[in-house]
Amino acid sequence: MTKRDYGTGSIYIDQKRNAYYGRWRTADGRKLNRKIGAVRARGESDGLTRAEAERRFRKMQEAEERRPRPAAGERRTVDDAANSLRSKLTIQGSRKSYLGNCESMQRVHISPRIGSKPVDRVTTAQVEAVAEQMLEAGLAPKSVRNLITFLHSVFEHAIDKGWAVENPVRRAARPKRRRSGDVDPDLQFLTLEELDKVLGAIPDEVVTREPAPTRRGRRGPSPPVPPDVLGPVIRVIVLVAAATGLRQSELLGLRWRDVDWEAQRIRVRNAFVRGEHSGEGKSDLSTRRSVPMADLVVAALEAWSERTPYRAPDDLVFAHPQTGRPVDRSKLSRRFKEACRDAEVRVIRFHDLRHTFATRLAASGQPLRFIQELLGHADAKTTQIYAHYAPSEREVEMVNEAFARAPRSSSGTDAAH
Numbered sequence: 001m002t003k004r005d006y007g008t009g010s011i012y013i014d015q016k017r018n019a020y021y022g023r024w025r026t027a028d029g030r031k032l033n034r035k036i037g038a039v040r041a042r043g044e045s046d047g048l049t050r051a052e053a054e055r056r057f058r059k060m061q062e063a064e065e066r067r068p069r070p071a072a073g074e075r076r077t078v079d080d081a082a083n084s085l086r087s088k089l090t091i092q093g094s095r096k097s098y099l100g101n102c103e104s105m106q107r108v109h110i111s112p113r114i115g116s117k118p119v120d121r122v123t124t125a126q127v128e129a130v131a132e133q134m135l136e137a138g139l140a141p142k143s144v145r146n147l148i149t150f151l152h153s154v155f156e157h158a159i160d161k162g163w164a165v166e167n168p169v170r171r172a173a174r175p176k177r178r179r180s181g182d183v184d185p186d187l188q189f190l191t192l193e194e195l196d197k198v199l200g201a202i203p204d205e206v207v208t209r210e211p212a213p214t215r216r217g218r219r220g221p222s223p224p225v226p227p228d229v230l231g232p233v234i235r236v237i238v239l240v241a242a243a244t245g246l247r248q249s250e251l252l253g254l255r256w257r258d259v260d261w262e263a264q265r266i267r268v269r270n271a272f273v274r275g276e277h278s279g280e281g282k283s284d285l286s287t288r289r290s291v292p293m294a295d296l297v298v299a300a301l302e303a304w305s306e307r308t309p310y311r312a313p314d315d316l317v318f319a320h321p322q323t324g325r326p327v328d329r330s331k332l333s334r335r336f337k338e339a340c341r342d343a344e345v346r347v348i349r350f351h352d353l354r355h356t357f358a359t360r361l362a363a364s365g366q367p368l369r370f371i372q373e374l375l376g377h378a379d380a381k382t383t384q385i386y387a388h389y390a391p392s393e394r395e396v397e398m399v400n401e402a403f404a405r406a407p408r409s410s411s412g413t414d415a416a417h
Contacts, residue, residue, distance in 0.1 A: 011050075011057055013039055020053040024061055030120075032166055034060055064165070078122060079115040081158040082106045088157065105147050109134060110154075119155065120164040127151060127172040141175030148174045187385060188348040189355035195242055197343035202238065202335070203231035229321045234335050236304045237318050237327070238353065243297045245357035245375050247271070248333075248350055252326040256305070257313040264298060265290040268376065272326045291374050355386075362389040 009024025020036040036056050040047030048056065086102050106115070113130050114122055127148070134144045148169060155167040190198065237251055244266060246254070253272035260267060267290040293301070305311050310319040320327055333350045340347040354375065361371050368390075372383040 009057070009061065011036065011053055020048060020057075022053075022057040022060060026064060030166075032064065033171075036060065067165075075118040075120065076158065076161075076163040077116055078119050078154065079106070079111055081119045081161070081163060082110060082115070082154045084161065085154050085157040101146070102150055105150050109147055110151065119158045120166075122155075122168050124168045124170075124172050127168050131172070131174060135175070144175050148172060187355055188346065188352045189359050190242070190345065190348065190353070192360075194343070194345040195356065197345055198336075198339045199235060199239060201339040201342040202235040203228065204235055205232065230327065230331065230335065232307065233304075233318055233321060233327060234332060234339075236300055237332065238336060238339070238350075239300050240297055241350070241353040242356045243294050244291045245354045246291065247354065247376075248329055251318060252316070252329065252332075254317045255313065256311060256315055256317055259293075259301060259317065260290070261298070263290075264293045266293055272329075289373060289376050358383075358386045359389045362386040363391065365391050 009022055011020055011022050013019070014021050017035075019038050021033060022036050023031070023033045025031050036048065036053050038047040040049050040052075082102075083106075086099060086106075089099060089102065109130065113133065114126055117126070130151075131144050131148060134147065135141070152167065152169040155164060155169055158164040159167060240246065241248070241251055246266070246268065249271040250268050253270035254266065254268075255270065258267045258269050268288075301317070304317075308315075308319065308321065310316060310324050315324065316326060318327055319325065336350045337347050358371055358375060361374070362368070368380070368383050368387060371386060372380055375383065377383045
């Protein structure tokens with residue numbers, strides 16, 4: 001490639017996109033990297049020749065120098081761009097859970113670090129610094145990838161608005177994804193014995209708690225502690241979660257009309273996410289599926305329907321015993337972990353009860369496609385993590401057949417000796 005004069009920028013070919021790109025520094029010190037156009041293949045008429053790319057590159061540089069730049073006080077910040085994007089997503093009807101995640105990422109990670117910076121002055125190095133700080137703080141690589149994806153959308157939105165001309169996230173490094181099929185070291189679940197212990201640690205009756213002792217170990221005149229009314233409902237939720245694989249939001253949004261006693265199935269139609277009921281799930285498959293109820297689930301729900309005061313078709317199956325509202329998800333998660341500790345078993349997340357369900361099915365020899373449908377996974381790759389828990393007798397047989405004529409005897413000594 002011909003060397004260009006100093007200060008005029010450079011043209012290069014992105015092999016992956018088969019396109020010409022131009023890099024240059026503007027008069028006010030900004031570093032730009034723009035796509036010029038597709039490379040013309042030999043014998044073809046579409047695309048640009050090198051000479052045509054040079055001419056177009058010159059025009060791009062001249063147009064950029066003529067572009068009026070806002071005064072310092074008029075520049076938009078990263079927070080301005082993020083707020084504008086979230087407003088756009090709201091208008092477009094994005095899920096409330098996704099909007100909540102975007103707001104949380106902006107408030108916790110973006111605003112404290114680069115939120116006040118002009119959106120047209122942020123560099124790739126600053127974006128990577130945000131990711132690095134998150135990893136150092138102990139956040140999961142997936143959380144960092146989610147934030148970088150959101151930041152990419154923020155800067156693309158800023159470009160659409162005319163507030164910026166470059167997206168510094170495009171070339172930013174990000175944590176690698178785990179290869180599909182790899183065993184997730186964080187995959188946690190309970191055995192049936194451990195599940196029995198956890199259920200036994202959750203009270204099945206309303207328990208009246210005594211006031212906490214004072215510092216001197218005596219009972220003080222503190223007001224009486226209200227009775228623990230959540231034990232019975234949480235006990236049923238945990239059992240149903242482990243035996244159906246339903247998500248926490250799907251359980252909390254379940255209504256009695258969705259329980260098909262004759263077909264012995266639960267039809268997933270609603271979810272309770274961030275304080276509101278929604279007919280949308282994580283995927284279309286999530287809210288268009290039904291899961292079979294094992295006999296123990298049927299028995300547990302029948303018994304619970306006799307105990308709860310909320311048993312009308314439109315009532316929540318797992319309504320708060322006093323209010324009829326959904327059980328608080330944070331309390332549910334906390335009480336479940338407390339039960340794990342009380343039962344002296346590994347402390348896992350409530351979400352890991354889905355893994356308990358899926359690994360049990362895989363271990364019993366059920367096809368992954370069947371497990372995918374029950375869990376509501378849109379992508380089969382997500383379900384692939386359970387393949388390592390499936391029976392492997394046939395695999396052992398195939399390996400034995402492959403080495404049936406091995407040059408060593410069964411004792412491990414060389415047959416020639």
